[in-house]
Amino acid sequence: MNLWLLAKPIAVLLATVSSTIFLLLLSQQNQSPRPASMARSFVLWLHGLGDSGPANEPLKTLFTSPEFRNTNWSFPSAPSNPVTCNYGARMPSWFDIGEIPVTANSPNNESDLLKAVKSVHKMIDKEIDAGTNPSNVFVCGFSQGGALTLASVLLYPKTLGGAAVFSGWVPFSSSIIEQIPPEAKRTPILWSHGIADRTVFLEAGQAGPPFLERAGVNCEFKAYPGLGHSISNEELKHLESWIKARLPSSS
DSSP, X not given: OOOOOOSSOOOOOOOOHHHHHHHHHTTOOOOOOOOTTXXXXXXXXXXXXXXXXXXXXXXXXXXXXXXXXXXXXXOOOOOEEEEGGGTTXXXXXXXXXXXXXXXXXXXXOHHHHHHHHHHHHHHHXXXXXXXXXXXXXXXXXXXXXHHHHHHHHHTOSXXXXXXXXXXXOOOSOGGGGGGOOTTGGGSOEEEEEETTOTTBTHHHHHTHHHHHHHHTOOEEEEEETTOOSSOOHHHHHHHHHHHXXXXXXXX
């Protein structure tokens, strides 16, 4: 994970997933043989501000259930962009963020966000064109990547297997509800947030379920006591079970 050191104090929304993964790997179990009947699936993981895709790749080794032996994982890296909340400093960023900490009332840059959404849609389209059923496609993201995950699945024209938002927020106004395709409203969403998060406040996460309810989207929200701006082993184990429950037994 990159740390950005500038001459004056800045608020940097850095993902802490990468440092967490190493500790979680210590408890990793042996993987089981690939079930012959399992259909191909796809998990797209979107990292947080200042992080990178390769730094998050070890995360996939934590998913030891045999259902994931036929899963194609993708960990793209965000382009380097100037970020307003970091005084214009350039760093890996999917879209601009106006302030840190992120609250339920933080400003949004929807035009910048929608550009990133188009990029994610191309990644999903490429996988589906390669033969993966949309119902076996899962988009997950942490922090800024979680916000982008939410926007990407809500604006995608097909029903996907699911989306998982970790420590994210709603990155657009309620007017976007009118643009959500009927197919996207059937994509289930898992939303996880640390109660002790002081970078993306819990209130920002808690604003998600009411927003999704108004849009007619199913959302499971889980808050984790004592967890700050990070991902825990408990969250990832629940994600593994959540995705497994939505994977078909055969193609």
